[in-house]
Amino acid sequence: MSKSNEVVESVEAVFDNVSTPWLTPFYQQLQNNFHQGRFPHGLLFTGSGGIGKYKIAKQLAQFLLCSNKQANDACFQCHSCQLMAANNHLDFQLLAAEKNKSIGIDQVRALTETLNERPHLGNNKVVVIKGADQLTESAANALLKTLEEPQGDSYLILLARTHHQLMPTLLSRLQQTHLHSPDDQMLIDWLYQLGYQVSDLGVLRWFQNSPLALLNHLNALKQDASLDTRRQCVEGLFNVLFQPINLFAFAQLIAKDVEQNLLLLFHLLHDIHKLKLNHNQLNQDAIYYFALPQLQTWQTQLSLKSLRVLSAEILKTRHLLMEHSALKKELLINALLIKIKNKFKES
Ligand SMILES: [Zn+2]
Structure with a gap:
C-alpha cells in the first residue's frame, strides 16, 4: 500500500475513540430508520478523506451486529460488541482499495461468497468497501447481484470520495449520503475539547472537509513542529x-x-x-x-x-x-x- 493511502487509512483508523459530533445527527437517523424497519441493504457514504466515512461505517456495523441494540446505539457489552471492539468479528468484513489500484472481480467474489454463508453470530453480516470508486465494471456487476438478491440480513456499506466513478446501475441500488464538514465554530469547539486552541484560521480552511485529517495534522505538529x-x-x-x-x-x-x-x-x-x-x-x-x-x-x-x-x-x-x-x-x-x-x- 502506498504512503499517502496509509495516511488516510490511519487518519480514519486511529481515531476510534474520538467523537465526531458532525456525524451524530446522521448516525441517529440511521438507527431510527433501522428501528422503524426502513433500512436498506446497500448504503453509500461519500465525502472527503478524513471526514469520518469509515468511522461511521464501523459504528453502524457495530450497531447492526449488536445482539442487544439500544435505542441510540449498540450496547457495547454483548459478545458481538466485544468482538467488534477487538477488531475480531467474523461477520464484519472490510475490503479496502489500494491507492491507484482497482478492486477486481475476484476480490468481490470472495466477499460475496462470505455474504452467502450463515452468520457466525446473531443474524446479520456487514461488509464495508473502502474506495468503492475503484471497483472495476465487472466487480461492480458482481456486487450488483448481491444487492439484487440480498441473502438474509446482510448489509453492504460502500465508501467513496464522490459517487461520480460508480456505475449508475450500482448507484441506483444504494442509499447515498454525502457527509458534510462541520462549520468553523463546531470545529473550533471540537478541537478545544481535544486540547487544541486554534487561532490560525488558515489551517481550518486547509483541512476544511477533513476534520480527522486536521486533528491528525495537529497531533503530528505537537510531536514535531517541523512537520x-x-x-x-x-x-x-x-x-x-x-x-x-x-x-x-x-x-x-x-x-x-x-x-x-x-x-x-x-x-x-x-x-x-x-x-x-x-x-x-x-x-x-x-x-x-x-x-x-x-x-x-x-x-x-x-x-x-x-x-x-x-x-x-x-x-x-x-x-x-x-x-x-x-x-x-x-x-x-x-x-x-x-x-x-x-x-x-x-x-
Ligand atoms: Zn452489543
Whole structure:
C-alpha cells in the first residue's frame, strides 16, 4: 500500500475513540430508520478523506451486529460488541482499495461468497468497501447481484470520495449520503475539547472537509513542529528563489505526498493571486495568512498572467503524477519549480 493511502487509512483508523459530533445527527437517523424497519441493504457514504466515512461505517456495523441494540446505539457489552471492539468479528468484513489500484472481480467474489454463508453470530453480516470508486465494471456487476438478491440480513456499506466513478446501475441500488464538514465554530469547539486552541484560521480552511485529517495534522505538529507543511511550502519557495541549490530538496519534499503538497503549492500561488486582486489584502482565514508579509513581497514580483500560467502548470503536474504513479516524480517537480523560478526572474 502506498504512503499517502496509509495516511488516510490511519487518519480514519486511529481515531476510534474520538467523537465526531458532525456525524451524530446522521448516525441517529440511521438507527431510527433501522428501528422503524426502513433500512436498506446497500448504503453509500461519500465525502472527503478524513471526514469520518469509515468511522461511521464501523459504528453502524457495530450497531447492526449488536445482539442487544439500544435505542441510540449498540450496547457495547454483548459478545458481538466485544468482538467488534477487538477488531475480531467474523461477520464484519472490510475490503479496502489500494491507492491507484482497482478492486477486481475476484476480490468481490470472495466477499460475496462470505455474504452467502450463515452468520457466525446473531443474524446479520456487514461488509464495508473502502474506495468503492475503484471497483472495476465487472466487480461492480458482481456486487450488483448481491444487492439484487440480498441473502438474509446482510448489509453492504460502500465508501467513496464522490459517487461520480460508480456505475449508475450500482448507484441506483444504494442509499447515498454525502457527509458534510462541520462549520468553523463546531470545529473550533471540537478541537478545544481535544486540547487544541486554534487561532490560525488558515489551517481550518486547509483541512476544511477533513476534520480527522486536521486533528491528525495537529497531533503530528505537537510531536514535531517541523512537520508544518504550509510553512515548509513557503520556506521551500523562498529557497527555490534565493538558494537554487535547495531546489531539489524542495522537490523531494513535495514528492513525499504529491496530491497534498502540490495542492498546497497551488494554494500558495492562489493566495498571492488574491493579494494582487485585492489591494494587497488577504482574509484572515486564507490558508497562507500566517505568511502575509512574505506573500505581499511576492505579489509584486509576479504578473497576473504568470500566476495563472503557473497555477495551471501546478495542477497539470499534480494530475499527471496522480494518474501515473510510475513517472519520475522528482524530475517533473523539479521542472515545475524551475518554471516558477523563471517567472519570478522575468519581472
Ligand atoms: Zn452489543
